[in-house]
Amino acid sequence: MCGIVGYIGERQAKSILLGCLAKLEYRGYDSCGIALASSNLEVYKDAVRVGELAKVSPQLDGRAGVGHTRWATHGEPSQVNAHPHCDCTGKITVVHNGIINNFQSLRQKLTGEGHKFVSETDTEVIPHLIEKYYQGNLEKAVETALLDVEGSYAIIVLMAGEPRLIAARKDSPLIIGIGDRENFVASDVPAILDYTDRVIYLEDGDITVITKGSIRVNRGGVEIDWKEHKISWSVEDAQKAGYEHFMLKEIHEQPKVIRDTLVGYVSTAEPVIDIADASLEGMLLLACGTSYHAALLGKYIAEELLRIPVRAELASEFNSYSQTLTTPVSIAITQSGETADTLKAMKRLKETGHKVLVITNVVGSTASRIANQTIYTRAGPEISVAATKSFMAQLMVLYWLTMSYSKVDATRVADMIVGLRQLPSKVQQVLDNEDRILECARYLSRYENVFFAGRGINFPVALEGALKLKEISYIHAEGYAAGELKHGPFALLCADTPVIAIVAQDNTYKAMLTNIREVKARGSPVIALAEEGDEAIEELADSVITVPRVDAIFSPVVNTVALQLLAYYTAKQRGCPIDFPRNLAKSVTVE
Ligand code: AGP
Numbered sequence: 001m002c003g004i005v006g007y008i009g010e011r012q013a014k015s016i017l018l019g020c021l022a023k024l025e026y027r028g029y030d031s032c033g034i035a036l037a038s039s040n041l042e043v044y045k046d047a048v049r050v051g052e053l054a055k056v057s058p059q060l061d062g063r064a065g066v067g068h069t070r071w072a073t074h075g076e077p078s079q080v081n082a083h084p085h086c087d088c089t090g091k092i093t094v095v096h097n098g099i100i101n102n103f104q105s106l107r108q109k110l111t112g113e114g115h116k117f118v119s120e121t122d123t124e125v126i127p128h129l130i131e132k133y134y135q136g137n138l139e140k141a142v143e144t145a146l147l148d149v150e151g152s153y154a155i156i157v158l159m160a161g162e163p164r165l166i167a168a169r170k171d172s173p174l175i176i177g178i179g180d181r182e183n184f185v186a187s188d189v190p191a192i193l194d195y196t197d198r199v200i201y202l203e204d205g206d207i208t209v210i211t212k213g214s215i216r217v218n219r220g221g222v223e224i225d226w227k228e229h230k231i232s233w234s235v236e237d238a239q240k241a242g243y244e245h246f247m248l249k250e251i252h253e254q255p256k257v258i259r260d261t262l263v264g265y266v267s268t269a270e271p272v273i274d275i276a277d278a279s280l281e282g283m284l285l286l287a288c289g290t291s292y293h294a295a296l297l298g299k300y301i302a303e304e305l306l307r308i309p310v311r312a313e314l315a316s317e318f319n320s321y322s323q324t325l326t327t328p329v330s331i332a333i334t335q336s337g338e339t340a341d342t343l344k345a346m347k348r349l350k351e352t353g354h355k356v357l358v359i360t361n362v363v364g365s366t367a368s369r370i371a372n373q374t375i376y377t378r379a380g381p382e383i384s385v386a387a388t389k390s391f392m393a394q395l396m397v398l399y400w401l402t403m404s405y406s407k408v409d410a411t412r413v414a415d416m417i418v419g420l421r422q423l424p425s426k427v428q429q430v431l432d433n434e435d436r437i438l439e440c441a442r443y444l445s446r447y448e449n450v451f452f453a454g455r456g457i458n459f460p461v462a463l464e465g466a467l468k469l470k471e472i473s474y475i476h477a478e479g480y481a482a483g484e485l486k487h488g489p490f491a492l493l494c495a496d497t498p499v500i501a502i503v504a505q506d507n508t509y510k511a512m513l514t515n516i517r518e519v520k521a522r523g524s525p526v527i528a529l530a531e532e533g534d535e536a537i538e539e540l541a542d543s544v545i546t547v548p549r550v551d552a553i554f555s556p557v558v559n560t561v562a563l564q565l566l567a568y569y570t571a572k573q574r575g576c577p578i579d580f581p582r583n584l585a586k587s588v589t590v591e
Helices: 015-024 050-056 103-112 125-134 140-147 234-239 246-252 256-265 289-306 341-352 364-368 389-404 410-430 436-442 456-473 482-487 509-521 535-540 550-571
Strands: 003-008 031-037 041-046 064-070 092-097 153-159 165-170 177-179 184-187 198-201 206-210 213-219 222-224 283-287 308-314 329-334 357-358 373-376 451-456 476-479 499-501 526-530 544-549
Touching: 003 015, 003 092, 003 153, 003 165, 015 031, 015 050, 031 050, 031 092, 031 153, 041 050, 041 092, 041 544, 064 092, 064 153, 092 125, 103 125, 125 140, 125 153, 140 153, 140 165, 140 206, 246 256, 246 550, 256 389, 256 410, 283 289, 283 341, 289 308, 289 329, 289 389, 289 456, 289 550, 329 341, 329 509, 341 357, 341 364, 357 364, 357 389, 364 373, 373 436, 389 410, 389 550, 410 550, 436 526, 436 544, 436 550, 451 456, 451 482, 451 509, 456 476, 456 499, 476 482, 482 509, 499 509, 499 550, 509 526, 509 535, 526 535, 526 550, 544 550
Parallel strands: 283 308, 283 329, 329 357, 357 373, 451 476, 451 499, 499 526, 526 544
Antiparallel strands: 003 064, 003 184, 031 041, 031 064, 092 153, 153 165, 165 206, 177 184, 177 198, 206 213, 213 222
């Protein structure tokens, strides 16, 4: 997820472009760039934040320009991989948000036709395609070029000597800002709110020609009458897309994140662990915090599907081991790719001759440099300290990874692929059940101690639910394997210590009901998280949060989203600073 902007008008474009870009840094901030057109094209870009670029960039002239702030997916953050990207003539330039799935084959073909590529990005094929088809009509050339492109894109095209911008979108957001003798293009509303509150929302397939005095939208090759909308949000509200906190926005992004992460892999069949040289007799997963809970879930899934012993280790604990026990495959998991404990563990493994793979959300992060191989989650930038969508993306990679090498029969895997594809809509059902969760949060917000209990594949979910509640609501919460409660924690049970019981329709169901009876017998109120239609649990628990029916192996997905919302609304009830809780950091770069 990157941020793109365009301006054409009577004012000098540079400061306007930089102002708009700064408002889009929540979409990506690892590198940025601008290009301005007068009779020629001037491009300035680097692996810095927008503020820094504003300071170091030279005076650039032009009343038309484009800009980009990046969240790298293909090619790590660097000056050459930053946008805008140009064609061979240096006259056509493009900024892009999205992913071109067939960029490698296009690149090969264009190279064969004499085009020279300078970056590692997927985007660079677009200006070269436009150059290939340009015969005096920029709009026509863009239209033809996009016929060759597979994937998602929002693009703005600028050409030296051309008094117009061409913008187009498919599966990536793009809006037009309407000004007085000037017009704007942007990935999202926050970018342009300082200049205008009049916008046009473009649809998939729209190709738009923008001059300082006109806007023409072609849909399916036909010019349409566009509709203007008036925006009443503040810039900050708009950055949160109208949600009160980034955390709630990021929780609601999960259906899309699941789709993006799966599409990124299942469709392109990108190579993963080159198992060839690593006999899959065992696996080590290591991480910290929420990523560790993904690792622990990965252990359960991998042991079930790969039928091999899997260790899930806390990276900080792994680093305290004197011996580095050998495992054929070691996988580190880290959203930021900068967590010191995880990086140290990765280095230790490499120093002792191990092959290390990393699952990370940040292209070009230190972890991706240390690792022998990197699998990127496609969660986009996660602003809220509490990890939510990044955890979901990690789960998707772990499901897909283990399914790709599973030892279970093909029909089971086929069923799971069907289940996997249904997850975005199942998660949406949980999000639509927010009111019920809000009720439970009002109840939970008055307690200072809470237990989460789960069994099997939902034990890590109990840990994650407790961590989310702890870190944003400041309630002391513990996650437990439900079978462990009677070995000590029972001593803490009373009317003031509610228990959140995760009840899945799998081989742990009966044992969970027994545990709930034991907890209730000791006076603790029980909030059960259970599948819709489960009458037995309605009778047993004090209150029930229902989740949609899914294949048991995917129950952690819907259960986690429900617990994220429960933590969010409980913290909101308690008036906590949800996005930036005390004493925590988004990336813990110290041991
Ligand atoms: C989770 O909400 C926290 N922000 C924290 O536990 C986090 O998961 C941990 O610091 C690991 O971060 P990483 O995934 O970036 O390595």
